[in-house]
Amino acid sequence: MGQLPFQIPLPEFKVRLAAPDISPWLAGNIGIPGVTTRDSGVPGPHVALLSLMHGNELAGAIVLDRLLRAGLRPTRGKLSFGFLNLTAFERFDPQRPTASRFLDEDMNRVWDEALLNGPRHSIELDRAREIRPFANTVDVLLDLHSMLWTSEALILSGAPAKGRELATAIGVPSLVVADHGHANGRRLIDFPRFSDPGTPYSACLVEGGQHWEQSTVDTMMASVSGLLRHLELVAADAPLPPSRQTPKPRVATVTTAVTAMTSSFTFVQTFRGGDIIPCRDTLIAMDGETEIRTPHDNCLLVMPSLRPSRGHTAVRLGRFDQG
Numbered sequence: 001m002g003q004l005p006f007q008i009p010l011p012e013f014k015v016r017l018a019a020p021d022i023s024p025w026l027a028g029n030i031g032i033p034g035v036t037t038r039d040s041g042v043p044g045p046h047v048a049l050l051s052l053m054h055g056n057e058l059a060g061a062i063v064l065d066r067l068l069r070a071g072l073r074p075t076r077g078k079l080s081f082g083f084l085n086l087t088a089f090e091r092f093d094p095q096r097p098t099a100s101r102f103l104d105e106d107m108n109r110v111w112d113e114a115l116l117n118g119p120r121h122s123i124e125l126d127r128a129r130e131i132r133p134f135a136n137t138v139d140v141l142l143d144l145h146s147m148l149w150t151s152e153a154l155i156l157s158g159a160p161a162k163g164r165e166l167a168t169a170i171g172v173p174s175l176v177v178a179d180h181g182h183a184n185g186r187r188l189i190d191f192p193r194f195s196d197p198g199t200p201y202s203a204c205l206v207e208g209g210q211h212w213e214q215s216t217v218d219t220m221m222a223s224v225s226g227l228l229r230h231l232e233l234v235a236a237d238a239p240l241p242p243s244r245q246t247p248k249p250r251v252a253t254v255t256t257a258v259t260a261m262t263s264s265f266t267f268v269q270t271f272r273g274g275d276i277i278p279c280r281d282t283l284i285a286m287d288g289e290t291e292i293r294t295p296h297d298n299c300l301l302v303m304p305s306l307r308p309s310r311g312h313t314a315v316r317l318g319r320f321d322q323g
Contacts, residue, residue, distance in 0.1 A: 014212065015094040017059065017214065020058070021065070025081065026086065032131060032133075033086060033130075034082060037079070038079050040074045042075065045077045046139045047078070047080070047141075047142075047228070048079075048134075048135075048138040051084065051144045053145065055092060056098065056211065059212075059216040061083055062217050063217060064082075067224070075235050076232075079233060085102060087127070088100045088101065097211070102124055105122050107127065108145075111128060111186045111190060116132060136193055140202055142224065143188055143206070146210060146212075146216050147211065149306050151207070153173035153207060153209045153219050154274070154303075156178075158205075160202070162197065163178070163195075164176060169230045170226040171226045171244065171249065172244060173207075173208070174250060175274065176251045177251075177254060177302050177316070177318055179254035180257070182259075184259070184312060188205075189203040208220040208223065222244055225240040252300045252318035252319060254302060257316045258285070258292055258316070260312055261310065271304045276299065277294045280296050285315070287314075294317060299319070300320065301318075303315070
């Protein structure tokens with residue numbers, strides 16, 4: 001009889017954050033519910049800060065609600081604040097905090113032009129269609145997310161060099177990961193306006209830390225501050241944290257995105273996002289009878305999902321850039 005696969009224990013997910021009251025911002029002010037734009041009247045870029053792509057990721061919504069209530073305005077260009085999956089957020093229940101990530105499908109897997117132009121409907125897909133005209137006016141986009149499983153905070157820059165440059169300029173978090181996304185759908189940062197290297201527009205996705213932790217709110221606020229101060233979009237006395245003295249960002253490029261091909265994908269131990277496996281060909285997981293091994297030395301584990309569903313990303317494997 002063969003050795004039974006290692007079963008990852010399911011942790012207790014404690015909710016240490018209260019859902020913010022975003023009712024003042026639900027109507028928006030540009031004709032799209034949940035989107036508020038503040039225009040300086042002075043030429044400059046249109047910058048968008050987005051939250052609630054997933055309805056149970058409260059930290060980003062807390063950050064945007066605080067900044068809106070504090071009266072944050074740009075000194076040039078436009079600054080938009082977006083609360084995206086409002087329907088899922090309305091269903092958030094701290095007793096079942098993982099149940100309202102989405103209702104019909106993951107809203108951050110539907111940003112493909114063919115899909116958006118197609119005949120299919122879902123709550124999340126229809127909401128993406130509603131947001132798309134707004135997204136097509138944005139020059140720089142920061143999408144605020146948090147994580148279920150324990151992981152070092154990071155910025156996902158997508159594939160183009162311009163995304164990587166933006167992420168390193170933001171500075172917080174100090175780990176930048178360049179990747180091509182997921183096999184099961186395109187993220188908003190993969191939307192052609194931002195991912196096409198021939199356009200001047202750029203987008204990054206911040207994974208600020210664990211869901212429902214105050215430290216995640218703090219990291220996201222620092223990320224927003226880093227972006228807006230880098231772009232010189234706000235006054236020195238803006239209601240934002242001061243610029244941090246941060247280490248030079250470490251940049252890694254995803255070499256392999258591992259998708260679970262069976263319903264019995266199992267890691268050999270409880271890995272944490274940000275773990276570095278020193279040796280090439282180290283066994284890290286079993287996908288049914290298939291061994292998943294590291295493709296190179298000093299392999300970075302990016303956001304391992306310790307209970308992946310079939311067809312979904314289980315982990316991304318990255319190599320640190322030289323220099």
